[in-house]
Amino acid sequence: MEGVKHIVAVASGKGGVGKSTVTVNLALAMAAEGYRVGVLDADIHGPSQAQMLGVPEGVRPQQAGENKFRPLEMHGLQAMSMAFMVDTREPMVWRGPMVAGAFQQLLTQTAWKDLDVLFIDMPPGTGDIQLTLAQKVPVDGAVIVTTPQDIALLDARKGIEMFRKVNVPVLGVVENMSLHVCSNCGQAEPIFGEGGGERIADEYDTRVLGRLPLALSIREQVDGGRPTVVAEPEGEVTGTFRAMARQIAEELEGQAPGEGPSISFSD
Numbered sequence: 247m248e249g250v251k252h253i254v255a256v257a258s259g260k261g262g263v264g265k266s267t268v269t270v271n272l273a274l275a276m277a278a279e280g281y282r283v284g285v286l287d288a289d290i291h292g293p294s295q296a297q298m299l300g301v302p303e304g305v306r307p308q309q310a311g312e313n314k315f316r317p318l319e320m321h322g323l324q325a326m327s328m329a330f331m332v333d334t335r336e337p338m339v340w341r342g343p344m345v346a347g348a349f350q351q352l353l354t355q356t357a358w359k360d361l362d363v364l365f366i367d368m369p370p371g372t373g374d375i376q377l378t379l380a381q382k383v384p385v386d387g388a389v390i391v392t393t394p395q396d397i398a399l400l401d402a403r404k405g406i407e408m409f410r411k412v413n414v415p416v417l418g419v420v421e422n423m424s425l426h427v428c429s430n431c432g433q434a435e436p437i438f439g440e441g442g443g444e445r446i447a448d449e450y451d452t453r454v455l456g457r458l459p460l461a462l463s464i465r466e467q468v469d470g471g472r473p474t475v476v477a478e479p480e481g482e483v484t485g486t487f488r489a490m491a492r493q494i495a496e497e498l499e500g501q502a503p504g505e506g507p508s509i510s511f512s513d
Contacts, residue, residue, distance in 0.1 A: 247383055249358035250284070252498045254365050254417065255379060255388045257409070259401030261370040264422040265391040266294045267468050268458070269367040270323075272389070272494070274475035275487035277322045279495065281362040284317060286352060287327035288379070289369040290345045291338050296329035300471020306330060310357035317356055321476050326356045346374040350382060363498065370401075372408040380412040386501055387417040389455065389494065394421060394442030406450050417497045418455035419447045420490065426460040455490040458483065 247253065256272065258265040270285060277283040287295040299320040307315035307330055317324035328338070328348060340348070358364065366385075369375050379385060388409045392402035406416055421443030425434045443454045458464070467477040475484045 257368040258391045259405035275491035284324035284364045293327045293329040298468045314357040342374040346378045394439040421457045423460040424457040
């Protein structure tokens with residue numbers, strides 16, 4: 247893609263595991279490490295990056311040439327989302343081909359400016375958006391977000407298998423909501439179970455990039471448009487995100503840009 251050196255998809259296989267929160271904080275952490283970073287919100291039905299980045303309602307991208315749009319810039323990131331194009335209160339009542347077409351337009355008609363890494367916040371599942379991404383652009387790697395519980399791991403496996411089928415390397419697993427720390431007594435409790443990230447990483451010969459706590463502050467910060475890496479740049483959670491970003495950067499720097507998947511179809 248023009249203006250983009252590396253593309254990383256962040257996926258989960260299911261909703262509700264904090265994938266968008268991980269995406270925006272990973273992108274901000276990568277930017278804090280000195281890279282030029284962008285975020286593409288690929289969830290057409292339920293875009294959330296606009297609120298997480300604190301983009302005011304009604305702000306629209308400017309045109310760049312005849313058929314491209316300039317990404318919005320927030321907190322040092324370039325960003326594009328369907329939420330920038332429509333009233334966020336209006337549902338996108340579209341069938342699969344329309345959703346895939348809208349995603350393809352966001353992907354190809356955004357005038358990204360010299361990005362080292364573009365993070366794509368994928369919607370849940372393994373459907374039209376995922377297949378369109380695999381067909382249209384060279385994805386350099388995928389990050390899988392899961393919680394430790396067995397139900398989440400079932401869907402995370404599907405996400406990993408999907409990327410394997412299109413020859414996209416899985417850079418690692420992020421185990422979100424690993425521990426809940428009581429704000430009153432300080433007791434740490436693994437309310438969603440333990441060791442799920444390790445089990446799936448071992449199963450698929452990849453690694454756990456990091457573990458994140460189930461914390462009220464993380465939710466409040468993204469809801470308020472100032473994700474943790476911005477709100478608490480010296481905090482422990484920010485340190486975890488920056489460590490994950492460094493691991494991803496090391497993996498990407500070991501690749502030639504734009505290798506991409508090999509796609510074939512059969513009946």
